[in-house]
Structure formats: C-alpha cells, structure tokens
Amino acid sequence: MKSKPRCAWCLKDDIYKTYHDEIWGEPQHDDQILFEFINLEGAQAGLSWYTVLVKKENYREAFDSWDANKIVNYNDAKIQELLQNPGIIRNKLKINAVISNAKAYLKIKEEFGSFDKYIWQFTNHRTIVNQFESLSEVPATSTQSDEMSKALKKRGFKFVGSTICYAFMQATGMVNDHLLSCWKRLHAN
Numbered sequence: 001m002k003s004k005p006r007c008a009w010c011l012k013d014d015i016y017k018t019y020h021d022e023i024w025g026e027p028q029h030d031d032q033i034l035f036e037f038i039n040l041e042g043a044q045a046g047l048s049w050y051t052v053l054v055k056k057e058n059y060r061e062a063f064d065s066w067d068a069n070k071i072v073n074y075n076d077a078k079i080q081e082l083l084q085n086p087g088i089i090r091n092k093l094k095i096n097a098v099i100s101n102a103k104a105y106l107k108i109k110e111e112f113g114s115f116d117k118y119i120w121q122f123t124n125h126r127t128i129v130n131q132f133e134s135l136s137e138v139p140a141t142s143t144q145s146d147e148m149s150k151a152l153k154k155r156g157f158k159f160v161g162s163t164i165c166y167a168f169m170q171a172t173g174m175v176n177d178h179l180l181s182c183w184k185r186l187h188a189n
Helices: 016-024 031-045 049-053 056-062 075-085 090-114 115-123 143-154 162-171
Strands: none
Touching: 016 049, 031 049, 031 056, 031 090, 031 115, 031 162, 049 056, 075 090, 090 115, 115 143, 143 162
C-alpha cells in the first residue's frame, strides 16, 4: 500500500507523522490549546521539536493541564518540583516563562474576551494559505510572526521570538504551510 504524500519534515519518525497528520496546521481556537502550544513552542527553543513532542503529555500533567489560573500561583516549591521532573525540559528560565506567560495570557483574556480573539488578529482572523513546493521555501519567520512576537513580549510573554511565533502559527493553523504535494494541505482548515 502506497503511503500518502506528506511534508518532508515529518517522514523520519512515526511520532512526527502522527503529529503532522492529526494536529499540525489544524486551526485551533480553544484558548487553553493555544496557551499550551505557545508554551510548548517556547520550551522547544534551542532544541528539536521532537524533544518537546515526546514530552507533550508529561508537560500537560506537570502544568495542571495548562490551567493558567493554577499556573499563576506556582510557588518556589512547585518550581523546584518541576525542575526535578524528568518528563519535561528542566530549564528554570523556561519554567518561569510559563508562569509569566500565564499571567500575561489571563490579562489578554480579560481585555479581549479570549486569547483566541487576540492571537488570531495577527492573521486577520483567517488562515494564511501559502503555496510552497519544497521545505527550502518555508520561512522561519514572517511579518505577522514579527508583529506577534513584539506584541506578546510587550505584554510580558517570554520565549516568544519571531521564529517561535511562526512555528506556533504553523502548529495552530494560523498559516497553512503544508507543501503543495502534501495530502493534508487540502484537509487542514
């Protein structure tokens, strides 16, 4: 049986294939899922996405199912517990960033009514559909990710550089970067 044509980046591992086929590029509008993704993308900084992807469920458990109302109350004891947790990336700056991000996220939700409404404004509340034939054409950043990064940093988010924001936009379907040859391209959205 011939396999479906996919984006080349996901071909090296079944975990990547499943992520590509079931999650990556699907438009997300649930605030908690968006909050999870922005933090997972930040955790990936300087590492491979695979490192984070295999720890995704561990992160969800360690960070109270990404409940920002709980995360903002993390104290030194909780931070020390997280630093000892082998199921996540034990980097103090990245753990503290999640707490800062939770505070900023809750303020955005209060101001805009939802994180979804705020974050999707960077693409005018629609998916940007790109027309790339090869991975070499896919950018690491965009004007929109530059703007998102600047705005999120101004609001207190950490580990949200433009490259991280672009990866977040790809993962959450704000941009459709499935290659023209990929079966998922027409099925995302």
